[in-house]
Amino acid sequence: MSTYDARFRVWRGDADGGELTDYTVEVHDGEVVLDVVHRLQATQTPDLAVRWNCKAGKCGSCSAEINGRPRLLCMTRMSVFTRDEVITVTPMRAFPVVRDLVTDVSFNYAKAREIPAFVPPAGVGPGEYRMRQEDVERSQEFRKCIECFLCQDTCHVVRDHEENKEAFAGPRFLMRVAELDMHPLDAAEEAGLDRRRTAQEEHGLGYCNITKCCTEVCPESIHITDNALIPMKERVVDRKYDPLVWLGNTIRRRKAT
C-alpha cells in the first residue's frame, strides 16, 4: 500500500463570503475525494461542512465541484489526478452557499413541487397494472436519477443567471416531466393536463438549447438531453415550430455517422 501527501484547496466560508484554504493531507491507495475530505475533518478541521450519506454513489448527497467540474465527491477517485496536482474543491456554484461545501438546494425541491404527480388511470385497481418491459424502459432510465442536482448546477441557463430560475425547472425536472409523459399508464391527458405543453409554457423547456452539458455531468449516465429533452421538444413541435429541435437532430445525425 502506498501513501502520499496531496495538496488540497477547499473553499471555506458561508453566505457572507469565504476563501480557498490550502491543506496538505495524506492519501492512501484506492481512495476517493470524500475519503480525503473526511481525513481533513478527523485530523485538521473538524468543522469542515460537507454533505454525504452513502459513500457509494447512490444517494446524490455529496455533490460539489472538483477543479471546477461538478462531481460526486464519493465517486471521484484520487487516482484520476496526478500526485503533484493541486485539487480544488468548491461548493456547487448555481446554488447559494450555506457553509463550506454545503449549498442551499431548496430551489430543486420547489421545482419538484411544481410538477403534477403521476395520475393513475381510472378503473385500473392495484394489482391490475399491465405494462410491457419495452414500454417502461424509457421512463425507467430517468428514474435512475439520484437527485444529485449536478445537472442543475451545470446548466448554463441558471448557472450564472439567477434571473432565469423562476421560469426554468432545469434538466432534472424537465426530465421528470418527460418521465411522466412517457409513463405507459399516466392518465394526465384524460384528466385535462397536457404535460408537454406545460413543459414548454410553465417549466421553461424553451430555454434549453440542447448543449448537453447536463448529460455530461450526470453520474448515472442518463441521456438527459437525447432521451428526455429533445423528444419532448419534438412533441411540443407538433404544435409549434422550434428551430433548436431541427438543429439538435442534425447534430445528432452527424455524430452518429
Place this chain on the structure above:
Amino acid sequence: MTHVEREQWDVVVVGAGGAGLRAAIEARRAGARTAVICKSLFGKAHTVMAEGGIAASMANVHPQDDWKTHFRDTMRGGKFLNQWRMAELHAQEAPERVWELETWGALFDRTPDGRISQRNFGGHEYPRLAHVGDRTGLELLRTLQQRSVGLQQEDHRETGDHEGRLKVFQEFTVTRILKDGDGRVSGVFCYERESGRFLVLEAPAVVLATGGIGKSFKVTSNSWEYTGDGHALALIAGAPLVNMEFVQFHPTGMVWPPSVKGILVTESVRGDGGVLRNSEGRRFMFDYVPDVFKEKYAETEEEGDRWYEDPDHNRRPPELLPRDEVARAINSEVKAGRGSPHGGVFLDVSTRMPAETIKRRLPSMYHQFKELADVDITAEAMEVGPTCHYVMGGVNVDSETAATVGVPGLFAAGEVAGGMHGSNRLGGNSLSDLLVFGRRAGLYAAQYALSGVGGGIVADDVEAAAAEALAPFGSVSGAGGDHGPEEDAGPPENPYTLHQELQQTMNDLVGIIRREGEMAEALDRIAALRARARRVTVEGHRQFNPGWHLALDLRNMLLVGECVALAALERTESRGGHTREDYPAMDRAWRPVNLLCRLDGDGIALERTRTEPVRPDLLALFEQDELAKYLAEDELEGLEGGHGA
C-alpha cells in the same frame, strides 16, 4: 432560559426512509396533521441504497407462491424467534403494499405478460422479489417521496398551502423524545443542521422510523445516518429494545480497496447465478449446508445449476442459503487460508452469464466495481467478504399497531423496530417490512393522536435537552452536564477519534464470531469510551458543523453498542445473526426467550422474557419434524398434546 421555537402537529414521524414516508402518507390520509423530520435531505434516506428487491408473494412468476409460504420462509430464516404475528401480517399484506406503489407511479421490471417481475433471493422458496434492476430501494423511496409531494399538491389546491397537512423538516435531527407529566409522549426536541437552531415539535404521537445502527461497526454497508438514533431515543424515553444481539453481517461486501471496504455487493448477484469460490476454485458452499436445511438445498453443482432453469425438479444451490450461513462459511474459508488476495473469497458472474446480460441485470454492480475498484465483473471475479448490514433487534413493538411497549404515544417501524425478522432477516423482507409496518404505525399513531390524549411539554425537559445538545461546545469547563467533577477530569476528546475506537471495538470484539472474554472486554471499553465521551469538545459554531453532529450521535452509538454487547454476552447459543464460538450450536431452550434492554440510570439493564406462544394454526403450516428442530422441549410437549387429541 434558552428560547426554543415550538410548532404543533398531530403526528411527528422521525425519519423519511421507506418506513417513515409510508407512515406519514397513512397518518395524513387518516386525517392527522403530520410532520416528517429527517437528518439528511428529503429523498436521501438509507432506503435508496437497497438494491435487490422487495419481497411479496404476488405469485407473478411462480403461481404456487402465497403468504403462507412467505411466512414459513421468514420464520425459518429467523430461526423461529420472529414475533410471529408480525411475520404473518407482513406476509399477508406485502402484495397490496407493492401494488399500491404502482398506483403512485412506481415502475418495476416486468414479466413477459406485463406484471411485476420477481426474482430469486436467499431463503425464499419461490422467485418473490419485485425489483428494478439493482436499484429497487431508490424506486421505492422516490415513489413515496413523489407521492408525498403529490399529496402536498392536493392540499395546495384545496387550501393554498402545501405544508399545512404534511410537512417535511429536512436536515433536522431529533435528540430527545419529550413527554408530559404522566409519561405520555408530547413531542420531540431537534436541531437544524443548517443553522444549529433548536426546535420543538409538539405532538401526542411520535413514530420512530430512523433505521439501523451499522455506523457503530467499522466494516459496514450502512450510510452516515445509521447511528442508532431511534434505538437510543426509545431507550431514553423508557421503551425497551428487544434482541439486540442479532446483527446481520451480509456475506458479500467489497473488500478492496480499503476505502470502499464494506460497500454492499447485492445478493441478486447470487440470485441470478453468481457463485462463490475459494482460492482453490472450489464452490465451498456445498460443504456448509447445515442440518436444518439439508433437504432443501442441492448436493451437487449440476443440480444447483439446473435449478435456475427448472426450480420445480431441482433444489437450489447453497449459495442461496440465508445470509448468516453464507457469512459464516466465508469467514471460515478465509480463516482456513483459502481466501482471496485481499482477505475475502471470490464471487463470480463472469463465467456464468454473457457480459451483456450482466450489464443489464446488475448495472449498478458493474458500475460500482468499475468505478471504485477497477474491476470489470463481466471479465473477472469479484472479491467479497462479510460486512455489517442490518440490525434485527430493535424497539419492542406491538405486532398490530407498532406501538412501543411502555411509552404511550410512541410508535416504531422499519429497521428501528425489532421482532419481525427474529434472529436473521431474509433479503427483500426489509423493504416490504417498511411498507407494511410503516403504514400500520402511521394509521395507529393517527388514531391515537386524534383520540384527544396527551398533555403538554415540560419546560424543564426542553431546557435539559438544549443543555445536553450544547454540552460539546463547553465540555472542558464541565458546563453542560450533571455529572461530578472527577468524571470530567481529563483532556478534551475528539469525537472522530472516539467514533473510530468504538467502530474498531464493535468490529473486533462483537463482530461476526463472538467469544465471551472478548464481549466482556468490549463492555469495558465501551464504558471507558462513555466516560471519555463526556469530555468531547468541538470547535467552531453551531452552523452546519459535522464535528458537533458526530459528538451528539456518539451518545446513541455508545448506548446501542452496549446493548448489542450485553445481549450477545447473555445469549449462550448461536442463532441467526448471533454466532458464539464458545456455544456454536442453536439451543432450542433459547427459542422462547427474548432479551430486553432498558435504560437503568446510566447503564443498561437486561431482562429475559418469554415469547408469546405461536398460534396453533400457524404452527400447523410446518411439518412436525421441522418444528422439532426449532421449538423448545416444553413447547413441543404442549403441541403434541394439542394435536394428539
